[in-house]
Each structure stands twice: as structure tokens, then as C-alpha cells.
Amino acid sequence: MPSINVAPRKAPRQQRSQATVAVILQAATRVLTRLSLAGFNTNRVAEVAGVSVGSLYQYFPNKAALVTALIDRAQTELADACEQLVQQIKNPATGQPGNTLAESLGALAQLTIGQQYAKPVFAAALDHEEARLPVQKQYRAAQERVLASMLQLFAHQHAELATDLPESAARDFFAITKALVETEAGVLKKSLADLDVRIARALLGYLKKF
Amino acid sequence: MPSINVAPRKAPRQQRSQATVAVILQAATRVLTRLSLAGFNTNRVAEVAGVSVGSLYQYFPNKAALVTALIDRAQTELADACEQLVQQIKNPATGQPGNTLAESLGALAQLTIGQQYAKPVFAAALDHEEARLPVQKQYRAAQERVLASMLQLFAHQHAELATDLPESAARDFFAITKALVETEAGVLKKSLADLDVRIARALLGYLKKF
Amino acid sequence: MPSINVAPRKAPRQQRSQATVAVILQAATRVLTRLSLAGFNTNRVAEVAGVSVGSLYQYFPNKAALVTALIDRAQTELADACEQLVQQIKNPATGQPGNTLAESLGALAQLTIGQQYAKPVFAAALDHEEARLPVQKQYRAAQERVLASMLQLFAHQHAELATDLPESAARDFFAITKALVETEAGVLKKSLADLDVRIARALLGYLKKF
Amino acid sequence: MPSINVAPRKAPRQQRSQATVAVILQAATRVLTRLSLAGFNTNRVAEVAGVSVGSLYQYFPNKAALVTALIDRAQTELADACEQLVQQIKNPATGQPGNTLAESLGALAQLTIGQQYAKPVFAAALDHEEARLPVQKQYRAAQERVLASMLQLFAHQHAELATDLPESAARDFFAITKALVETEAGVLKKSLADLDVRIARALLGYLKKF
DNA sequence: CATGAATGAGAGTTCATTCAT
DNA sequence: CATGAATGAACTCTCATTCAT
Secondary structure, X not given: OOOOOOOOOOOOOOHHHHHHHHHHHHHHHHHHHHHOHHHOOXXXXXXXXXXXXXXXXXXXXXXXHHHHHHHHHHHHHHHHHHHHHHHHHHOOOOOOOOOOXXXXXXXXXXXXXXXXXXXXXXXXXXXXXXHHOOOOHHHHHHHHHHHHHHHHHHHHOHHHEOOOOOOOHHHHHHHHHHHHHHHHHHOOOOOHHHHHHHHHHHHHHHHEOO | OOOOOOXXXXXXXXXXXXXXXXXXXHHHHHHHHHHOXXXXXXXXXXXXXXXXXXXXXXXXXXXXXXXXXXXXXXXXXXXXXXXXXXHHHHOOOOOOOOOOHHHHHHHXXXXXXXXXXXXXXXXXXXXXXXXXXXXXXXXXXXXXXXXXXXXXXHXXXXXXXXXXXXXXXXXXXXXXXXXXHHHHHHOOOOOHHHHHHHHHHXXXXXXXXX | OOOOOXXXXXXXXXXXXXXXXXXXXHHHHHHHHHHOHHHOOHHHHHHHHXXXXXXXXXXXXXXXXXHHHHHHHHHHHHHHHXXXXXXXXXXXXXXXXXXXXXXXXXXXXXXXXXXXXXXHHHHHHHHHHHHHOOOOHHHHHHHHHHHHHHHHHHXXXXXXXXXXXXXXXXXXXXXXXXXXXXXXXXXXXXOXXXXXXXXXXXXXXXXXXX | OOOOOOOOOOOOOOHHHHHHHHHHHHHHHHHHHHHOHHHOOHHHHHHHHOOOHHHHHHHOOOHHHHHHHHHHHHHHHHHHHHHHHHHHHHOOOOOOOOOOHHHHHHHHHXXXXXXXXXXXXXXXXXXXXXXXXXXXXXHHHHHHXXXXXXXXXXXXXXXXXXXXXXXXXXXXXXXHHHHHHHHHHHOOOOOHHHHHHHHHHHHHHHHEOO
């Protein structure tokens, strides 16, 4: 495999070009959300962005690089949200009661639900591409921030946790959450309340000490 | 959405025709397994099958129909395996001890592992297409046979089960299993023993009475 | 360098497809002759051939392969002509006087003149591409037939030849001929008689015993 | 043919401008040498030159003009070298013996060898473009200086020369030299000693009196 | 029915050139 | 004058689908 270069082509220096990159990524998100991978092509993205194809290729050397940027960004946002949430759990505002494990997990699950359920097609498409594309530094970094956050949470609430937790616990956590959300998104959009309960069930079973 | 016609063109009655269809589906499976969706096209499938493209279109009105047939078939095979397994659990051979819930779940999980882990690329590709394509009668029927098998299993081992199990339990069961298997397949291929344990953990947690 | 595959894609089996290949090569020659490399693109060739681009790519996996086919063909034609000519020189028809070295060389030079002068732009373009493209078996074979013909000629007329002829004599022979023809073609098209004389001069000087 | 404007946009008068032009031409040479015509584009040249594309277009109205400048420059350098060499031959330093025709021709051939062999890709690319582009005054002037130098040399050593030399002798001289050098460059890079001999052979044969 | 040659819309990508800053 | 972001026509190549044989 020659392994395509998916690194962004050049960092936009001027304000104008930064705006262009932003517009392109935004358009790419919209196209992927509406038309899925089948309708996702560089010409369409450029058109939706109100920009020429040339401009797109000025910043992304190829289609894969554009998708990679989208994935990196999503993962980064997730990592940010995770870190922020774990901080809140560890340092609850004064007068606020401490979270139970179930509550903490629920909150974390909500993050993934937010990402996946809001744009199911988008998320599914990205997941699919993730497997195909060479992983970037930025993505790996974000992923590790996510796992680190999880471990912090586990350390904080070790009392309720199983002692023989597999290493892959954090990864499995997200895998399970994503899977249930996707399944749900596939079927008609029902109440999310139910989904909450089911994810909590699965995760608690996975993590808890019996 | 115009909604593509995805039904197979006609039921091949003659023996020769049935053989052709079988050869095509087999070739399609191979191509999908080796080259993933990116390398999956009707010309290539026909070539690998040793058949002309024209013949392919004789039996499948379009590409989507071919993929749909693949999905239907996989689901049917899974349903067959499920039913068979549940029968065995309900009527253990004389002298063989009855299964515990954990053992039953493990056995069921193995079915999915078998399908997914054996051909990760194929399975992932099909999963992705499943979301995009209009669902067929045959697929739905197979899915319901799977769910029915699960319910039979649950009925048989109700003692260990939670009483407030959500309706979607069976669907969730497979979703969780698939998710963990796919995650594992993404990473390097390690021992499957570990995977077994983790899936059992998650499923038991989901299903069991506390 | 990944070195592009320039082998033809598949041998046309049916009559119809053989005709298509012929038409494409003919069109390619015309386009190259009229518009040179700058105007030579697969769409135009297909259009001129009265064929769809798809058909072109059915037989030539890429643009380079098309050009390579053109080069191979030109070289093969040259080799055929050379062999035929040398046979005539070695076995002159009864009653026809034997050739002098000068006459033989002149006749051989005429072959190159014929190829180059008839379509100067075409020839120049091919020469340029020849340097860039990976050499094919067929081309190499034709080239060796040309050199072999030359050596036969040399053997036949060794009396007039220098004894210390360099190995590269045959190659140099064509290089010099081509060069003078091209130079002439660049300037306005004057009488070819003059060109004949000049090439003979140069070649005799190169080959003759003093 | 609309015939492109190929003249440099303006004579750079200020020092800074002259420097910029020099840098651009130098970069163009490098790019052409390394990547050949296929990789030669104005954006890349500008980048290698460390200058903006806009600046490039400030001095060269289009790509063709840039290439033309390169050709003109090479021809001018050749003309300069020729004139200098012929002066040396006509006025040998005191105590130095006079050159024979063979020696003179060898020295002249060396000039072309130097240009062509040092950067074969560059030279071949320029040769190819030369045929395509409208000839400029500067180029023609340089070419005439080359021819004039040759005629001076011929006059100086008329004793050894043929009396019926064609007008195009000087042009042919360079054509032959270039051709042999290019042929050699195409094959592996062997010793140049051999090449020297072969060029001398061909040129002497062309020019000498028998 | 089978064949496989032919089609052509459409996707990815490049690059000469312009122009607002 | 310099910059470099933006443009978009043009080009290479693919692949689902049709249809004459």
C-alpha cells in the first residue's frame, strides 16, 4: 500500500485563508451529513462552500486529507469535552453533591450521544473512513487525551469499579456507546431517554464490581 | 430519494442459473473481503466470477441489488445459526449438563465473532451499506428469526435475567458484540480469548438481574 | 519512481474491438501530428477517433500506454523496413548492379527521413516521450532488429568500412540521421535533395576507412 | 495559431529587479533539470525561487516567456563560449602551436557536450520547447553569432576543409553533436572519452576534404 | 440467455493566471 | 512592486449500465 498523504497541505497564514479553510470544513460536514459518503465529492464540497475547487486543493492535498481533517476535528472536540467533564466531576462546585459512577458514566455517554445522534450519517461515515485512512498524530493525541480522562475518572471512583478491569476498558466504553447509538439512529428516532438507560445498563455491567 | 429497486431480478429456476448466482455472490464476497468497498465494482465481480457483466445484470438489476443480496444472505446465515444454537441449548443432548446464562451468551457471541472477525473488511463494508440501503423483506424476516431465537433463550433462562429488560435487548445484544469485535479488528489481531471475556462482561451486565 | 504500467490492457478479441484499437491509434497519430504533445489528450484522441473515452481506456490503461503503443509501432515499422532493405541490398535482383556503401547508406537514411520528415511534429514528440517512458519488450526487440540489420549491411560491405568502428555505430547512425532531419524540419521545408547529400556526407565520414 | 507573446515583460532596471529575475531563472533551471517538463510549472518555480507567483508574472507575462528566456540564455552562453574559443584558436598564445582542424572541432564539440551532458533533462526539455515556441530576436542573434564564429573558424582552417561545404554546415555541426550526446545520455553514463572520438569521426567526415 | 464492447456522466486533481490586499 | 489566495477550465481516469451480436 502506497498510503496516501493525508496531512494538510499548508497552514493558512492570512485571515482570509483561515476563513476559507473554516468554510470548507463546514461545507464538508454539511455534505457528509446530508448526502453521506456516496454524495461526498470535492467538487460538491467546494460548491457548497462557495469556493472554487482549486481553493480546496490549496489546503487539502486530496479528498482523503479533507476527510482526515474532519475526523481529527471531531476527535479533538470529543477529547476537549471529555477533559472538561472529568474536571467537573473531580471538582464539583461547592454545595453540589458528588456523582455516583452511574451518573458519571451517563454524563460521558451523553457526549458520544451528542456527537453521534446529532449527525448520525456524518458520524457513521467518519467511523467508516477512520478504518481506511492512515491515522494522524493529531488524531492519536486526541484519542489518548480521551483515554487519559477515562482513567482519571476510574481512579476517582475506584470504589465502585471492578478491580480486574481490562486495559481496553476505555476503548470498549466508547465502542459500546457508539454501537448502541448507531443502532438506535438506524431505527426511527425515538425518545433518547430510553437509550440513556440502556447504555448505562451495558456500561455498568461492564465496569462494575459484582 | 427515488429509492432504488433492490430486489433480485428474478428467481433463477434452472440449475445453471442458480449456479451462476451462487458464483457471482461468492465472487462478490471475495472482492469485498479483499478490496473493500473502494475496489468493489460490478465489472470486477463479474471478472472474478468468471462471468460476463451482462450475466451479472441478468440476475441483479443494479449494484445495490447485489450488495443487498450479500447482506440478506449474511443475515440469513446468522439467523440459521442462532436458531440451531438455541435449539441445542433448550434440548441439550442427554448426559450433557445445562448451560448457564453466561455460557449461552458466550456461545451466541461466538456466532457474531465468527462472522465479523473472519472477514472484518467484508463485515464492516456490509454494515455500512446496510444503513444506506432500503431494507428487504428477506432481511427483515431473518432479523426477526434472530430476535425470536433470543427471546426463546431468554424465556428458557429467565431465572438469571433482569425482569425489566428493554424490548430492544436482542438488538442491543448484537450491536454490542459487533462493536467490540470491530474495535478489536481495527487494532492488531490479538488473542480472541480476551475479547470473549470482555463481551461476556458487557452482555452480562446488560442482561443480568442485580 | 513508481514507474507507470504502460503495457496494453487487453488484447482485443473480437473484430469490432480490433477495429476500435486501430481507430484509436490512428486518431492518436493524427492528434500528435497536428497538435503536438501540448494538444495531445485522451479526450481529444477519443473524440477524433469517434469513440468514447471509456473505450480508449478499455485497451490502454493510461495515456502513457497509448504513447508507448505509438512508439512501439513506429519502431516496429522501421525495423521491418530495415530488414527488407538489407535483404534487397544483399540479394540484388538479377541484372541489377551491386550497391556501393554510399548508396546503401543513402537508402537506409531515406527510411528515417521518410518517418521523420513526413510527420516532423509526431516524430519529435515521440522522441521526447521515448526518453521519459519505461522501455517495452516490443520496442527493445524492434530496436535490436534494426541494429542487426545494420550489422548485416556492414558485414556485406566491410571492404569500404573502417576497421575500428565503435560498437555504437548503428545507434549513432540513426542518431545523426534523425538530428539532421529534425534540424531541417525545424527550418522551412526546402528541397530534400540537399538533405540527402548532407546526411551521406556525415555518415560516410563516420563510417569510412580513410 | 494565436501565437503567444513571449517577450519578457520589461527590462528590469533596478538592481533588486535584476536580482529577482536572476533568481527566477536559476530556479527555473533547477526545476527543469530535476523534474523535467512534466514537473515544470510556474507555481513551483516561484516557490523554489523563494518568490511569489505574482512576482514571477511581473517579469514574465506567461510560462512560455519564462521558457523562452531560458532558451535565449543558453544560446547566448553558447555563443559567448564559441566566440571566445574561436578567438583563442585564431590568436594562439605565443609559443603555443596552432590547432589542427580535428583539435578545433573537438574543442567546439566540448562546448555542446558541456551544455548537454551536464543537464541532459534540462537540455532535452529546452530542445523540445525550442521547436514549439516562436523564435525571439535575442535567440536568433545568438544563433548568428555562433554561426559567424564557425565561419571564422572555417576561414582560418580552410586548407583542410572541403570546398563544397553546404551553407548549413554550422547548423549541422551542432545538430550532429547534440544528437550523439543525447543518445549517449539516454544510455548509461559511460566514459566521455569514447564519445569524443565518435563525434570527431562524424564531424571530420562531414567537413573534410577527401 | 450469455457475451463483452461500448458508453459517458462524473469524480479527483492540476496549474496558468488574476487581483485584492 | 510584492504577496499569495483564489479561480476554473482542462485533463486523466473509473465504473454502472446498455445493447448489438
